[in-house]
Amino acid sequence: MGRLFLISLEGKIYSCKHCQAHLAVSDDIVSKAFHCKHGRAYLFNKAVNVTVGIKEERLMITGMHTVSDIFCVGCGSIVGWKYDAAHEKAQKYKEGKIVLES
DSSP, rough: OOOOOOOOOOOSEEETTTOEEEEGGGGEEEEEEEEEEEEEEEEESSOOSSSEEEEEEEETTTTTEEEEEETTTOOOOEEEEEEESSSGGGGGGGGGEEEEEE
């Protein structure tokens, strides 16, 4: 696989709960009003040290979305999902953004 180089962030950091790899900074939070299977989640403009899985259609509380699971590059754990497309006009602001589970 080769040598793994992780990006280090500065400031208030959100990190993987399994391996502590840096994932995002608080300045990139769009909303803290999200929920996931395990509780609270946050919507971010961007994240680092993640890989994106395959796109799939999911029916969520706010309607149908095309999303991709995102995985920590440090340990391979699922850390959230990326909104690829929103099917409802009111949800278009989520497109391209990342949800990280807490």
